[in-house]
Amino acid sequence: MTWTEFGIVVLRVVLTFGLLMVLTIVNVWMERKLLADMQSRIGPNRAGPFGILQTVADGLKLFFKESITPRKVELAMYVLAPFLAVIPAFLIFMMVPWGAPFTIGGHEVVLQGADLNIGLLFILAMSSMAVYAVVLAGWSSGSKYPLIGGVRATAQAISYEAALGLSMVAVVMFTATQGEGGTLSLAEIVNRQAGTWGDVIPALEPILQFVPRWNIFPQIVAFVIFFVAIVAETNRAPFDLVEAEQEIVGGFHTEYSGMRFAMFFLAEYVNIFSMSAIGATLFLGGWNGPVFEGAVPGFVSAILPTVYFLLKTYAIVFLFFWIRATLPRLRYDQLMTLGWKRLIPGALGWLVLSTVVIAYRQFGPPWS
Amino acid sequence: MGIVNELWKGLKVTGGTMLRTMFGGSELVTTQFPKETRQKPQRFHGRHVLNRYPDGMEKCIGCELCAGACPADCIHVRGADNNPESPTSPGERYGYIYEINMLRCIFCGLCVEACPTEAITMTHLFEMSTTNREDAIYTRKELLMDPSGNVPHMFPDETIGDLSELESADGWMRATAPSGVAAYEGVKMWRDTAGERTWDPEPTQEDADRVSEYGEEGDG
Numbered sequence A: 001m002t003w004t005e006f007g008i009v010v011l012r013v014v015l016t017f018g019l020l021m022v023l024t025i026v027n028v029w030m031e032r033k034l035l036a037d038m039q040s041r042i043g044p045n046r047a048g049p050f051g052i053l054q055t056v057a058d059g060l061k062l063f064f065k066e067s068i069t070p071r072k073v074e075l076a077m078y079v080l081a082p083f084l085a086v087i088p089a090f091l092i093f094m095m096v097p098w099g100a101p102f103t104i105g106g107h108e109v110v111l112q113g114a115d116l117n118i119g120l121l122f123i124l125a126m127s128s129m130a131v132y133a134v135v136l137a138g139w140s141s142g143s144k145y146p147l148i149g150g151v152r153a154t155a156q157a158i159s160y161e162a163a164l165g166l167s168m169v170a171v172v173m174f175t176a177t178q179g180e181g182g183t184l185s186l187a188e189i190v191n192r193q194a195g196t197w198g199d200v201i202p203a204l205e206p207i208l209q210f211v212p213r214w215n216i217f218p219q220i221v222a223f224v225i226f227f228v229a230i231v232a233e234t235n236r237a238p239f240d241l242v243e244a245e246q247e248i249v250g251g252f253h254t255e256y257s258g259m260r261f262a263m264f265f266l267a268e269y270v271n272i273f274s275m276s277a278i279g280a281t282l283f284l285g286g287w288n289g290p291v292f293e294g295a296v297p298g299f300v301s302a303i304l305p306t307v308y309f310l311l312k313t314y315a316i317v318f319l320f321f322w323i324r325a326t327l328p329r330l331r332y333d334q335l336m337t338l339g340w341k342r343l344i345p346g347a348l349g350w351l352v353l354s355t356v357v358i359a360y361r362q363f364g365p366p367w368s
Numbered sequence B: 001m002g003i004v005n006e007l008w009k010g011l012k013v014t015g016g017t018m019l020r021t022m023f024g025g026s027e028l029v030t031t032q033f034p035k036e037t038r039q040k041p042q043r044f045h046g047r048h049v050l051n052r053y054p055d056g057m058e059k060c061i062g063c064e065l066c067a068g069a070c071p072a073d074c075i076h077v078r079g080a081d082n083n084p085e086s087p088t089s090p091g092e093r094y095g096y097i098y099e100i101n102m103l104r105c106i107f108c109g110l111c112v113e114a115c116p117t118e119a120i121t122m123t124h125l126f127e128m129s130t131t132n133r134e135d136a137i138y139t140r141k142e143l144l145m146d147p148s149g150n151v152p153h154m155f156p157d158e159t160i161g162d163l164s165e166l167e168s169a170d171g172w173m174r175a176t177a178p179s180g181v182a183a184y185e186g187v188k189m190w191r192d193t194a195g196e197r198t199w200d201p202e203p204t205q206e207d208a209d210r211v212s213e214y215g216e217e218g219d220g
Helices: A003-038 A054-064 A075-094 A119-140 A144-176 A186-191 A202-208 A220-233 A258-283 A298-326 A332-363 B002-022 B065-069 B110-114 B163-167 B171-176
Strands: A102-104 A107-109 B048-050 B075-081 B093-101 B120-122
Touching: A003 A054, A003 A075, A003 A107, A003 A258, A003 A298, A003 B002, A054 A258, A075 A119, A075 A258, A119 A144, A119 A186, A119 A258, A144 A186, A144 A220, A144 A258, A144 A332, A186 A258, A220 A258, A220 A298, A220 A332, A258 A298, A298 B002, B048 B093, B065 B075, B065 B110, B110 B120
Parallel strands: none
Antiparallel strands: A102 A107, B048 B120, B075 B093
């Protein structure tokens, strides 16, 4: 590996990290602003134009606040938990390709933290890791409400991780039919969603040639299950039983303050964005979209894929906020019912159905 | 698909409100306080003021009934004999020391009810935040209006409130003084105060269109 290649790797990791940090600041502001609009309020409007610097101000405030350590905590775990929350959150986004690869001076730059060939598995592993942070934070706080929050997080994560994984499996299986062999690499999954559905059903080509080749169209049920599961994974309303301010104060982060609390907060918003980005990558074609090469200046063509990626991601992020403003929190048994009796059987059924369809299309009817 | 319908119904409400708020069609519930203020109720209990008669005499006679009535024990009054040559108040005595600790005050208005001479009344001003405890103790200097009827303020330059609210009296005074008899409703029954006042009587019950609710006779 030459120094140039090493530099490019560092550059793209730093770029991805920076993008995520900046967008997280924007996301927190955007959520507060949108929620305010949905509730006929104004929302943050003091710091900077339209209050956009509010998150920065809050972050700075938390940074300078004392991180109180209550007497009853298990110190090692208590200190470790915020890091366990932040690190997987960032690592998840490192897997997501957020722009088209381009070439500078003969070196190809991939706009992605790292292109693992087991990207999806890595994502699932990391999103499971994030649960440890919540559970350890709840347990090590030595206080009853965090403990309840932590226990809830365990059950919730296990229930919805299964549905999340199954909905992803359906996509992976479908992707395998779209090119040479199966893949778990997100970059490859994005590549296979380029183009349109024009050639699938010849009779409908005039219409289908305008429909982008996104996985959401054949895999709509998987998308719905995936979305519900990521809302539950990130502990967002209406699945925020882990935090549940009205019942268990703040759940797992009740005893945290200062920068340690800020890290949990950061992890939550990074998780929302990363999970939405994964949704956009798996189902909405990632950075694919018309770049009008030749018709517009070169740098516009280079930047458009990133714009498409952000638009698609923010569409899902907006769904998060919209749902939060609309739905009340589920009761614990309703959460479990939805997870185990609806989503998992639904995901399994959909998996079987798409398996049958894919097999039929590949091998014909079994009696032939 | 009942659940999807229900979900969609809810999403329509929040989404619709969002669009209306964004494009100015919906009324905001937020009042941007220092910039815009809300209409206060007529009987709003704001900070106190010590009144004078139109001839400039103080109404307070230093009887300490307000201090006795105060449930929060926040009023401190000491009377002193009037100088017969140049009396401060029409009575024998006047309020020589008059202090209200605004940090303790619960703005119940019992002092106003207790006052036999309508000396202490409440205004509509509530912006009284201070940066130190001593500033929250209002003395004669801050409470007493000057002979032309202007009410002083602890921080005349820094206030974010509307100082003209100091000129408007709490409606309780206007509604029930002096005896609370319903027959006097709509009739001005309190003594004049220094300065240009527009302390009209509160609307009568007929005006407020609440006659039928309480019957013709009232409770008087």
